[in-house]
Amino acid sequence: MSAFAPLRALAAALALGLALPACATPAAPAAPAAPETSPELRFVTCPVYRNTDAGRKSGCWLADSPEDGLRYDVTRSPTKPDWNRAVLVEGRVSAGQADTCGGIVLEPVRVSVLAQACPRAMLPAQGYPGVRFQLPARNIRPIHEPREQPARPYAERTFGVWFDHGRDFIVYQLSDYFTHMASLYALDIDASRVEITGWSVTTPETVSGHVLVEDAMLARRRADAVANWLRMMGVPAERIVVKVAHDGSTSTLEGSDGLLSPSRRRVEVRVIP
């Protein structure tokens, strides 16, 4: 890269009328870039941990695709692998991200930890620096921090809550953020009704030779987990309606990050003023 490249980028941004952020911390969560042209990869494999050290949470997670034989870097998934278990990887190749782990970077990417056992595999750093941890933009803020109230007139809003395959655990620093946003919005606007719809994927799919199918009850458990969150936050139970659906269409709500297959495993929270 030319030494003038950053200046050129700055000039280009100014020419486009883009405002520069006041500080490095984004004010609102931004979805990772999802190149339209990059196909959505989906495979099952045993993960490999690379023992890099660029500070906390900086180890690398690699996954070799049985389909194309390539090694991918899945470190940026909200859920990281468990080295004792197989993983379902769903993601797109990121454009222009440097290889700091020894694999093709997938971002956006989702990892689901499966029940199938795997042998532990750990590689040394081998000169790779790893991925320095940055607090994800989708993080729940401390209670003591002031919070902006929504502006009137209040609008109906729908929040997507995304799940790993086979699980009803609300994914940390992804789905918990949107669930919490939904609960705070419902409280802030004193919502008259909150409709919570859960989906699971109950039609078997074969991925890398593994048959993946979700329990029909999972849609209910996912919806109940989200409804319980809202109730515990103080949303009146009588205003919450829980519904269940199966094998629904894909979603492009915020947080899906353009990944279609994982978006079928979701809960939608419709908050009505």
Place this chain on the structure above:
Amino acid sequence: MHVPTTRRARLYVLAAAAAALAAAGLSASDLPDRWWKPGEGRVMQESTDYPNAAGSLRVLLVDGPMETRGHPFFEPLGTNGRACVTCHQPSDAMSLSLDSIRRQWDLRGHHDPLFAAFDGSNCPDLPQERRESHSLLLDHGLIRIARPWPPRDHDGSPIETDFEIEVVRDPTGCNLSDRWGLNAPEPMVSVYRRPRPVANFKYILAMGFAVDPKRSQPLPIDPETGQMTSGNLMADRRVLTLEAQARDAALTHLEFKGRLSEEDIARITDFEQRVYAAQQTSRIGGDLDAGGATGGPATLRDSPAGRLGSQGVPVWSEFNAWADAGKDASLTPGQRAWRESVARGAQNFRERMFLISDTTGINSPMGFGNPVLDRCAFCHNMSQMGMDVAPGQVDLGTTTRPFADPQPHLPLFRITCTGEPHPHYGRVIETHDPGFALTTGRCADVGKITLQSLRGLAARAPYFSNGSAKTLREVIEYYDRRYNIGYSEQEIQDLVHLMEAL
């Protein structure tokens, strides 16, 4: 010996006390008046220092002094002669040290209320006059905690569990006892735990975030008030508020027949929330709030609670200034070296990376990965306290095989998960204490114990919920083995010095 202090007189009093003890051929721990007897009616001062092997502990009472005569924390409310203060001694950072336990046995034997048959002995069935009947308390600092089986909800309803429990080994006899065990008319599981400090509750009750990420839901709601709670009370989180804890402790530890009055509960919880305890001086390094450092309990009293160190005041940055202690010509070489060691220990605590694996509450169920590279301050993340800002139920392995050290003196239970297997142990687990699972009834919670305050450690050995680490060095060595950290001798010493300074 307890030493009321003012800032001006403190050093003189300590020095004079030490000289007097030395002249008498005694150590401070030999003196019975360190021990607060139930109902003795002392005045608790606004500030009191208690010498210990590492230096001295300071206990602050906000809005003190306070007359303790007639106060329900200090009076023997129940039938066994104990008061709350019996197991929450000011000299022991409001917990109970093994030294204090042994001293009371030497002085009064089983007649001291501390050794009450119900939970101050290995099992009430045993002949109480014998030392061996109290061996878990006398040798390991452990109080018997009897939990109902199956676990009960707040209204007393049984909780549906996803595991079965059986007794593999029962050295105390209590878990197979017809009256006290799993087959008794009211089935109980007896586990043995250290008393937790009754101090610094501003931090223990603080809610930093509205969410418990380990359970993927908002913070637990107190069923009585409908209010959110920190989820950081008690080793197994069996109660959520100080009020509920007072009632639970009165019924069990004090054998109080009936129900505490609302006035008594209010007085107990008011007192508990005004007490701060932390090490104040080091035998080697001097005052812990000197030379730019801000150790000691006053910082605890005056700081906002429940803040995440990684987003605010870094954990143990109270000792950052001592990184330059070597340049302070006013210090002795020993003081300089010790203070620099504490500063290195604090930095190590925040920055020394190691791989954490197979630990529920860390590697599962959240998505941090198994393993995850992090440091002590990953979980011990609360500024000034080193607790977990989120509810701190984590399975370090101290109570559960194969990670637990051999503990032949403790009962061993076999847990068989009837639903999903445990994420790391599988379907069958052997544990000395199921911990949080005795509250939730969930197999995934087996072995989880709530992280506790790291303050006043030098005053309250032994450590871990089951007393398995006799010294601070043994605490570090356990982590070193558990996570294959590879600490150097210098790192171990620095971390021990840091913990002595807390």
